[in-house]
Amino acid sequence: GKGDLIESNRFFTVSVISVVFVGLVLTLVGNLFLEDIIFLLGANDAVWQSTLDYARILMKFMIPLMLYCLMLLFVRFDSEPALSLAATGVCAGSNLVMNFVFIGFLDMGTAGAALATCLAYTIATGVGFTHFLKKKNTLRLIKGSFTLTRLRRILATGLPLSLSQFGMAFTTSVFNVQIMNIAGELYVTVYAIITQLSMCALAFYEGIPQAAQPILAANFGAGDRSRVRKTLRIGLLLEMIFTGACLILYCLGAKIISGFFSITEGELLVISVEGIRIFALSLPFTGLNMFGMYYLQSHERVIPSAVISLLNGTVLMILCLLGLTVCFGADGIWWTWFCAQALTLIYTVWSVKRENR
Numbered sequence: 001g002k003g004d005l006i007e008s009n010r011f012f013t014v015s016v017i018s019v020v021f022v023g024l025v026l027t028l029v030g031n032l033f034l035e036d037i038i039f040l041l042g043a044n045d046a047v048w049q050s051t052l053d054y055a056r057i058l059m060k061f062m063i064p065l066m067l068y069c070l071m072l073l074f075v076r077f078d079s080e081p082a083l084s085l086a087a088t089g090v091c092a093g094s095n096l097v098m099n100f101v102f103i104g105f106l107d108m109g110t111a112g113a114a115l116a117t118c119l120a121y122t123i124a125t126g127v128g129f130t131h132f133l134k135k136k137n138t139l140r141l142i143k144g145s146f147t148l149t150r151l152r153r154i155l156a157t158g159l160p161l162s163l164s165q166f167g168m169a170f171t172t173s174v175f176n177v178q179i180m181n182i183a184g185e186l187y188v189t190v191y192a193i194i195t196q197l198s199m200c201a202l203a204f205y206e207g208i209p210q211a212a213q214p215i216l217a218a219n220f221g222a223g224d225r226s227r228v229r230k231t232l233r234i235g236l237l238l239e240m241i242f243t244g245a246c247l248i249l250y251c252l253g254a255k256i257i258s259g260f261f262s263i264t265e266g267e268l269l270v271i272s273v274e275g276i277r278i279f280a281l282s283l284p285f286t287g288l289n290m291f292g293m294y295y296l297q298s299h300e301r302v303i304p305s306a307v308i309s310l311l312n313g314t315v316l317m318i319l320c321l322l323g324l325t326v327c328f329g330a331d332g333i334w335w336t337w338f339c340a341q342a343l344t345l346i347y348t349v350w351s352v353k354r355e356n357r
């Protein structure tokens with residue numbers, strides 16, 4: 001935003017070095033302590049072997065998977081969002097084809113699914129990296145860029161989203177254990193469906209703020225606060241429109257969605273329809289919270305954005321789950337998302353208003 005291309009490339013260089021280093025560490029740790037990690041994440045006897053088969057392959061592709069994420073962000077920031085979109089399309093398409101081959105033809109099971117996913121991300125990374133061969137590319141690796149000051153600034157700015165990702169893994173483990181303790185496998189099955197629906201809605205409630213983030217950050221760096229506020233208003237409006245559409249779709253189509261997961265009758269269908277509809281009520285709140293977090297992150301407001309991330313992804317989710325299930329039993333499980341996101345929104349609105357002032 002300030003037009004300092006050299007310093008921007010120094011931060012790009014530090015990011016690349018950090019990603020490769022962390023990828024190496026995760027590869028080593030993941031391969032050496034794989035069974036311990038799976039156990040800590042809550043895998044039981046029913047899914048142990050399939051989880052192990054999947055994770056063994058996944059852990060060998062940590063660096064390509066992380067470079068894929070880095071590529072998507074920096075290529076988009078460097079004025080070629082269409083290429084990021086193309087890489088994503090290649091990733092999805094090749095994943096589908098290889099799943100069909102590895103699982104359908106070669107009967108490789110869960111290991112085939114993992115291999116298909118990892119290879120798809122690797123291929124897509126290669127597609128995105130073609131950006132660095134083009135004349136319009138402004139990203140360069142600069143020697144001597146790695147300093148603790150730059151690394152600290154990167155880690156601080158990325159902390160909120162990092163906490164969100166770690167929180168999702170931790171919260172999922174807590175949900176699995178708590179649901180098994182108080183409700184049983186039927187509710188775990190529905191929870192798995194809701195997790196998938198949340199990932200689908202994530203395309204909107206996280207995709208919109210991700211798209212807005214470089215615009216928000218560049219204009220904030222350039223000192224154009226009017227454009228920052230305009231982008232904020234447009235982003236919040238888009239979040240309400242698209243997450244509202246997801247809410248309506250999930251509520252009206254809950255029975256059809258359950259059918260997609262082979263749930264067509266009996267008690268499981270009743271539980272599934274109820275769970276999906278109640279969960280859907282939380283989506284507009286989730287969208288507003290996510291946009292607020294990215295907005296504050298683009299201004300390098302680490303503490304409030306980290307607080308939002310912790311509240312809506314971990315702290316309030318777990319507290320609401322424990323509290324609601326104690327008070328209402330298994331019926332309280334599905335209201336966890338709504339209560340956690342609604343309570344978080346109070347802090348989000350306050351933080352964004354304070355930043356605007």
